[in-house]
Amino acid sequence: MRIELSNIEKIFNRGRHNEFRAIRDVSMEIAPNRITCLKGASGSGKTTLLSMIGCLSRPTSGRILLGERMISGLPERFLTDIRRHTFGFVFQRFNLIQGLTVLDNIMIPAYPLGLDHGELKRSAKLLLKQFGLERVSNNPVQWLSGGEAQRVAICRALINDPGVLLADEPTANLDLKNSREFMELIGNLSESGKTILMTSHDPLVYESPVVDEVVEMHDGQIMVK
Amino acid sequence: MKAFIRKQGFLIDFTLSSLMRRKGKNIGLLIVYGLIVFLLASVMLFSHALRKEAGLVLQGAPEIVLQRMVAGRHALIPADYLDAIESIRGVAGTEGRLWGYFYDPAVGANYTVMVTPDYELSGNEVVIGAGISRIRGVAEGDFFSLRSDKGKTYVFKVKSLLDSESELVSTDLVLISEKAFRVLTGIPEGRLTDIILKVRNPREVQKVAEKLVARLPDTRPILREEILRTYDSIFAWRQGIVFVLLLGALLAFVIFAWDKASGLSAEEKREIGILKAVGWETGDVLRMKFWEGAIISFSAFTLGYLAAYLHVFYSSAVLFEPVLKGWSVLYPQFDLVPFVDGLQLATLFFFTVFPYTVATIIPIWQASITDPDAIMR
Structure with missing residues (x-):
C-alpha cells in the first residue's frame, strides 16, 4: 500500500513560549512492498514522522494518504481501525507489557477483534516458531534478552497481519549479532510482501543491502533521498 | 455477537492479569477500602438492627x-x-x-x-x-x-x-x-x-x-408511634456520633481515593499508550480499566459488608457496643436478629463503590483520549 505525505508540519506546544517545530514541510512517498529507512541524527524528526504515518499522532498541517484514503484528518475511531489492521509497530524500547508472558504480549493487539481463543493462540505460536521463540513463550517478558524482546515485539506487530511494518530505531538496543539477525528478518518480511518503514541512525541498517530506499532527515526536513 | 462476547472475555482476562501484576498495590487498596466499608456498614447494620429490635419489642406494647x-x-x-x-x-x-x-x-x-x-x-x-x-x-x-x-x-x-x-x-x-x-x-x-x-x-x-x-x-x-420515633432519633443521633468519630478514617480514605483517582503512574500511562498503539479503542481501554476499578471496589464492598454482618450479628458488635447501646451500667447481652435493609445496602453501595469507580475512570479517560505517541513519550 502506497503512503504519500504532502506538506506535513508538526508543531509541539503551539503558541506557547516553548513552541517547537519538529517537522517542516515534509513531502514524500513510501513505495509499497519495499524497505524504506528514515536516516538522521537524534532530534532530526524521524520518530515524529514515523508516529504520524502510523496514526500514533496527528500532523499540525499537511496531508497523509494511505492508498487513496486521506488519513491525516480522520477521527480517532477510524485511526484505531487503521492502526489495528494496516500497521504493525516495533518501538525503540519494544514497549512490551511487563508481567505478562511472551504469548500474552503477542496476542494483545488481536484481543479487540474477538477472535476464537484457540485460533488466536495457534497464530501466535506459529509466529513464535517462525522467530525461534517457542521455548520462551510462557516466560514473562522481563526475563528476555534484548534480541528476544525485539523479536517478541516484531511478533506482536505481525499478529494482525498488517500490510505495513513500522520500526523505530530497531537496532538501538541490540548488539551487532542481533542487529544483523534483525536485518535478515526484515528482508524476509519484505519478500513476503510487507511494506517496511524504519528509522535509524545505525549504518548497519541504512547501509544494509536489504534496504531499498534511504531518506535522510535533518532538523525536521528531508535533506537527501 | 460471538466476537463481541469473546472480546469481553479477553478484556476481563486482561483486567484480571492487570490486577495480578499490581498485586501489592491492589491488596493494600482492598484492605483500606474494605476496612472503611466494614466500619460504616457495622454502624449502619447495628443501629438499624437495634431500631428494628426496639420496633419489634414495641409491637407488643400498648x-x-x-x-x-x-x-x-x-x-x-x-x-x-x-x-x-x-x-x-x-x-x-x-x-x-x-x-x-x-x-x-x-x-x-x-x-x-x-x-x-x-x-x-x-x-x-x-x-x-x-x-x-x-x-x-x-x-x-x-x-x-x-x-x-x-x-x-x-x-x-x-x-x-x-x-x-x-x-x-x-x-x-x-x-x-x-x-x-x-x-x-x-x-x-x-x-x-x-x-x-x-x-x-x-x-x-x-x-x-x-x-x-x-x-x-x-x-x-x-402514643406507641411517638415512642418508636424517639427510639429512631436516639439511635440516629448515636449513629451520627459514631460517624463523626469515623470522620478521620473517612477523610483518610477520601485522600487515598483521590490520590488514586487524580493520577495514573507513568507505568499505567505507558500501558494505555501501548494498548492504543497496537489497536485498542479508547472504549476498550476504558472498559478494561472500569472493570479493574469495579472488581476492586465491589470486592472491598462485599468483604467489608460481610465482615460487618458477622461483627454485628455474630460477635455482638464489640467495637461499637458502648456507644450505640447507651451508657448504662447494665448492658443488655443479646443477639440481634440478622436483618439487612435493601435501601440501606444500596445507599452504602452508592456512596462507596460508585464515587470510587467514577473517580478512577476520569484520569484513564483523559489518558485514553490522548494520542498514543504523546502518552508513551
Missing part, C-alpha cells in the same frame, strides 16, 4: 400510655381515672400500672421495678432480669434486697429469671407483687404510676388520644 401531669411533671394517677377512660368510645381495654426506678448504690446501677399480673408473686418474691442476675451474682432461689423510700431494707427471694431472649427490655427489670411495691415506694392504694390503653381501631389512636386530653385535661397520652 398503643397509648396515659400519664398524669402536675406542674409539667409526671405525677401519680388516681385509679378512678380508669372508669372515666373506659367510657370513651373506641377504648377496648385499660390497665393501671405500677412501676418505678430503684438505684442500687452497691453496684451503681438503676433497676426498673414493676408490678405485673403475669406472674403470681407473693409479697416476698421477685423475678429479675438477666443483667441484674449477672451484676449482683444472684440466681433463682437466691435472695435479693431492695431499700424502701423510708430507708428500710426488704429481702426477696428470686423466684425465677426473665427469659434472656427479651434482654433488650428486661435486663434491668425487677418484677414484684403490688403489695410489696406499695410498701417499698410508699405509693398509697388508689394511685397508679400510669395507665395503658388498648384502642379498638388502630387508625383511631390519635382520635382517642385527643378525647383523653379533652376528658382528662391533666393527663398526657403517649
Whole structure:
C-alpha cells in the first residue's frame, strides 16, 4: 500500500513560549512492498514522522494518504481501525507489557477483534516458531534478552497481519549479532510482501543491502533521498 | 455477537492479569477500602438492627400510655381515672400500672421495678432480669434486697429469671407483687404510676388520644408511634456520633481515593499508550480499566459488608457496643436478629463503590483520549 505525505508540519506546544517545530514541510512517498529507512541524527524528526504515518499522532498541517484514503484528518475511531489492521509497530524500547508472558504480549493487539481463543493462540505460536521463540513463550517478558524482546515485539506487530511494518530505531538496543539477525528478518518480511518503514541512525541498517530506499532527515526536513 | 462476547472475555482476562501484576498495590487498596466499608456498614447494620429490635419489642406494647401531669411533671394517677377512660368510645381495654426506678448504690446501677399480673408473686418474691442476675451474682432461689423510700431494707427471694431472649427490655427489670411495691415506694392504694390503653381501631389512636386530653385535661397520652420515633432519633443521633468519630478514617480514605483517582503512574500511562498503539479503542481501554476499578471496589464492598454482618450479628458488635447501646451500667447481652435493609445496602453501595469507580475512570479517560505517541513519550 502506497503512503504519500504532502506538506506535513508538526508543531509541539503551539503558541506557547516553548513552541517547537519538529517537522517542516515534509513531502514524500513510501513505495509499497519495499524497505524504506528514515536516516538522521537524534532530534532530526524521524520518530515524529514515523508516529504520524502510523496514526500514533496527528500532523499540525499537511496531508497523509494511505492508498487513496486521506488519513491525516480522520477521527480517532477510524485511526484505531487503521492502526489495528494496516500497521504493525516495533518501538525503540519494544514497549512490551511487563508481567505478562511472551504469548500474552503477542496476542494483545488481536484481543479487540474477538477472535476464537484457540485460533488466536495457534497464530501466535506459529509466529513464535517462525522467530525461534517457542521455548520462551510462557516466560514473562522481563526475563528476555534484548534480541528476544525485539523479536517478541516484531511478533506482536505481525499478529494482525498488517500490510505495513513500522520500526523505530530497531537496532538501538541490540548488539551487532542481533542487529544483523534483525536485518535478515526484515528482508524476509519484505519478500513476503510487507511494506517496511524504519528509522535509524545505525549504518548497519541504512547501509544494509536489504534496504531499498534511504531518506535522510535533518532538523525536521528531508535533506537527501 | 460471538466476537463481541469473546472480546469481553479477553478484556476481563486482561483486567484480571492487570490486577495480578499490581498485586501489592491492589491488596493494600482492598484492605483500606474494605476496612472503611466494614466500619460504616457495622454502624449502619447495628443501629438499624437495634431500631428494628426496639420496633419489634414495641409491637407488643400498648398503643397509648396515659400519664398524669402536675406542674409539667409526671405525677401519680388516681385509679378512678380508669372508669372515666373506659367510657370513651373506641377504648377496648385499660390497665393501671405500677412501676418505678430503684438505684442500687452497691453496684451503681438503676433497676426498673414493676408490678405485673403475669406472674403470681407473693409479697416476698421477685423475678429479675438477666443483667441484674449477672451484676449482683444472684440466681433463682437466691435472695435479693431492695431499700424502701423510708430507708428500710426488704429481702426477696428470686423466684425465677426473665427469659434472656427479651434482654433488650428486661435486663434491668425487677418484677414484684403490688403489695410489696406499695410498701417499698410508699405509693398509697388508689394511685397508679400510669395507665395503658388498648384502642379498638388502630387508625383511631390519635382520635382517642385527643378525647383523653379533652376528658382528662391533666393527663398526657403517649402514643406507641411517638415512642418508636424517639427510639429512631436516639439511635440516629448515636449513629451520627459514631460517624463523626469515623470522620478521620473517612477523610483518610477520601485522600487515598483521590490520590488514586487524580493520577495514573507513568507505568499505567505507558500501558494505555501501548494498548492504543497496537489497536485498542479508547472504549476498550476504558472498559478494561472500569472493570479493574469495579472488581476492586465491589470486592472491598462485599468483604467489608460481610465482615460487618458477622461483627454485628455474630460477635455482638464489640467495637461499637458502648456507644450505640447507651451508657448504662447494665448492658443488655443479646443477639440481634440478622436483618439487612435493601435501601440501606444500596445507599452504602452508592456512596462507596460508585464515587470510587467514577473517580478512577476520569484520569484513564483523559489518558485514553490522548494520542498514543504523546502518552508513551
